[in-house]
Amino acid sequence: xxxxxxxxxxxxxxxxxxxxxxxxxxxxxxxxxxxxxxxxxxxxxxxxxxxxxxxxxxxxxxxxxxxxxxxxxxxxxxxxxxxxxxxxxxxxxxxxxxxxxxxxxxxxxxxxxxxxxxxxxxxxxxxxxxxxxxxxxxxxxxxxxxxxxxxxxxxxxxxxxxxxxxxxxxxxxxxxxxxxxxxxxxxxxxxxxxxxxxxxxxxxxxxxxxxxxxxxxxxxxxxxxxxxxxxxxxxxxxxxxxxxxxxxxxxxxxxxxxxxxxxxxxxxxxxxxxxxxxxxxxxxxxxxxxxxxxxxxxxxxxxxxxxxxxxxxxxxxxxxxxxxxxxxxxxxxxxxxxxxxxxxxxxxxxxxxxxxxxxxxxxxxxxxxxxxxxxxxxxxxxxxxxxxxxxxxxxxxxxxxxxxxxxxxxxxxxxxxx
Numbered sequence: 320x321x322x323x324x325x326x327x328x329x330x331x332x333x334x335x336x337x338x339x340x341x342x343x344x345x346x347x348x349x350x351x352x353x354x355x356x357x358x359x360x361x362x363x364x365x366x367x368x369x370x371x372x373x374x375x376x377x378x379x380x381x382x383x384x385x386x387x388x389x390x391x392x393x394x395x396x397x398x399x400x401x402x403x404x405x406x407x408x409x410x411x412x413x414x415x416x417x418x419x420x421x422x423x424x425x426x427x428x429x430x431x432x433x434x435x436x437x438x439x440x441x442x443x444x445x446x447x448x449x450x451x452x453x454x455x456x457x458x459x460x461x462x463x464x465x466x467x468x469x470x471x472x473x474x475x476x477x478x479x480x481x482x483x484x485x486x487x488x489x490x491x492x493x494x495x496x497x498x499x500x501x502x503x504x505x506x507x508x509x510x511x512x513x514x515x516x517x518x519x520x521x522x523x524x525x526x527x528x529x530x531x532x533x534x535x536x537x538x539x540x541x542x543x544x545x546x547x548x549x550x551x552x553x554x555x556x557x558x559x560x561x562x563x564x565x566x567x568x569x570x571x572x573x574x575x576x577x578x579x580x581x582x583x584x585x586x587x588x589x590x591x592x593x594x595x596x597x598x599x600x601x602x603x604x605x606x607x608x609x610x611x612x613x614x615x616x617x618x619x620x621x622x623x624x625x626x627x628x629x630x631x632x633x634x635x636x637x638x639x640x641x642x643x644x645x646x647x648x649x650x651x652x653x654x655x656x657x658x659x660x661x662x663x664x665x666x667x668x669x670x671x672x673x674x675x676x677x678x679x680x681x682x683x684x685x686x687x688x689x690x691x692x693x694x695x696x697x698x699x700x701x702x703x704x705x706x707x708x709x710x711x712x713x714x715x716x717x718x719x720x721x722x723x724x725x726x727x728x729x730x731x732x733x734x735x736x737x
Contacts, residue, residue, distance in 0.1 A: 324691075327523050329531040330502030336510045336681060336692065338674050344413045344511040345674035346423055348526070349406035349682040352499035354477040355538050355615075362472075363479015364495050366400040367444055367487055372407070373398070374436040376425035382436075385426050394419055395675075398427075402473055403615065403687050410675050413512035420517065420525050428528030434489050441484045448478045455559045455726040456626060458551060462724035463561035463622065466549040471542045473615070501532040506685045511674035541618045548723040548731040558632040558727025562623040562639060566715045570614040573690065577700045578708040579619055583612030585651050585659035585709070586642070587623060592659075593642050598625065604635040616687045621716060629727045633734075636723075640736060644718035650710035659709075664701040671698075 324334045331348075354365050375381045379388055389396040394411035407427040411419040451457040461476050468474030507526050509516060516522070544565040568575050587594035587610025598608045605627035612621045623639050625632075651659075670676040671694045681692035723734045 325519060325522070327502065327507075327526040327529075329527055329529055331505055331507055331526050331529055332502070332685070333507045333522055333526055334509065334681060334685070334692070335513055335516070336508065336677060337513050338511045338677060341511045341674055342413055343410055343674050344416050344419070344509065344513070344515070345408060345410040345678040346416075346420055347406055347408035347508045347510070347675075347678040347682055348423065348427060348505065348529070349404045349508070349686055350500045350505035351404055351535075351686050352495075352505075353400055353402045353404045354475060354479075355402040355472045356499050356535070357472060357475075357495070360483070361491070361495055362475045363444075363477075363483045364487055364492060365405055365499075366477050366479065367441070367484065368492050368496060369398050369400045369405050369407075370440050370444055371432055371437060371492065372427045372430035374433060374440070375431050376427070376429045377431070378425045379422055380431060385422065388418075388422050392419055396423075400477055402477060404682065406679070406682055408675065408678060413515045416515040417517045417521070420522070424525045424528045428526070432489055432492060437487075437489055437492070441487065444478065445481050445484050448481055448484070451478060455553070455555070455557070459559035459561045459624075459724050459726045462549045462551060462726070463563055463722065466547040466722035466724045467545055467563045467565075467620070468542055469545065469547065472539055473541060497530060497532055499532075499535055500530060501534045502529065503534040504686070505529075506682060508678045508681045508685075510678040510681065541615065544717075544720050545722045546720055548734050550724070550729055550731050550734070551726040552729060553726055554728055555726075556629055558627060558629040558725055558729065560625045560627065560632055560636060560727075561724040562636070563722045564621040564643065564716050564720065566612070566619045566621055566712060567717070568619045568712065568715050570617055570619045571688070573688070573697075573700055574704070574708070575712075576614050576619070578704045578712050579612045579614070579621075580701070581656060581659045581663050581704050582646075582651070582709050582712040583610050583621060584663045585655045586610040586621075586646065589659070589662050591662070593646075593655075594623065594639060597642065598635055598638060602635075602638070604631045604638070608635070608639075614688070629729075632725070632727060632729065636734060640718065640721065643716060646713040647716055647718045650713050651706075653706050656704075656706045656709045660701065660704055664698055667698050667701060
């Protein structure tokens with residue numbers, strides 16, 4: 320995938336990534352302005368700001384104009400906020416590139432942030448918080464963040480607490496944006512068919528609509544690994560279990576991250592994985608069981624998840640942790656690594672056929688890891704992972720140190736571990 324980059328006058332890098340054979344263009348703009356960068360009293364403000372900008376900008380000055388303009392282009396418009404970043408993106412047929420970029424950079428780069436709309440939208444986000452709290456699987460994810468990171472920004476919900484949403488003012492929202500939406504800590508990613516992109520001058524004009532913000536200071540370092548257990552006791556027939564480990568790995572090394580991904584796959588990332596085969600197929604303890612591993616830039620994390628009959632939760636929990644210990648002590652087999660490597664690399668190849676997936680991956684590489692994106696290099700790094708490297712990942716995970724979260728008819732003492 321050929322790639323080149325320039326820099327807008329406000330310091331925002333503009334990355335162009337050609338995706339041969341596609342008729343679409345995805346434009347994504349992102350900033351290092353996720354929930355991890357919030358102050359305690361601001362928790363939830365990054366996600367709230369994401370909602371507010373869709374109410375309109377200087378040209379498209381009403382939410383109907385934003386939505387209807389995207390629909391007239393046949394475009395798909397959306398956004399997301401994570402702990403690491405906030406991003407806005409649109410995917411359209413390539414011929415609509417200029418119009419799509421005009422729309423995207425208008426409402427997200429120079430939003431009106433009308434006080435009246437702010438009051439209406441806060442009620443919408445409060446409903447979103449309530450919906451997540453009513454979904455046991457979503458609640459389990461938030462509880463695991465708390466168990467893993469405590470009162471650190473990574474341990475707080477991206478959505479924030481309802482009491483914060485009730486009090487956020489326009490001045491607070493603008494102040495957060497003016498502190499965190501720095502071009503030097505963000506990027507614009509144009510992915511797909513690039514033939515219809517406007518000139519460099521026009522791109523600088525469009526992406527220059529974002530404020531020229533000084534580079535903010537670093538986010539707070541992650542806390543030490545945790546063994547906390549956070550349980551939401553509910554009288555339910557099904558439980559939602561989460562377990563988190565902190566591998567002792569160099570998160571800045573892409574080769575290490577590739578080996579970690581393959582470990583996550585062989586542990587619980589596919590139907591041939593150890594967790595799926597034993598917990599689901601052999602023992603019938605859970606319908607849903609999985610594992611995933613990722614990097615937050617400065618640390619790596621491994622998460623095990625299961626949704627299962629509450630009467631089988633503790634047996635499944637014990638066996639899941641035993642499997643992690645077995646991999647730590649004995650390592651995976653060569654056959655497991657070969658199969659997981661092929662599956663993981665194959666999933667990447669399939670994902671990189673999609674301009675939106677490439678844009679999201681490129682944004683993560685740039686903002687979370689401060690690395691340039693090259694799809695061929697990423698796939699080659701996955702293909703090159705060795706058995707010894709995956710065994711080293713397995714050894715880096717202390718099987719006795721894990722945070723636990725669960726929603727179901729249980730207590731914290733149920734999850735003691737020797």
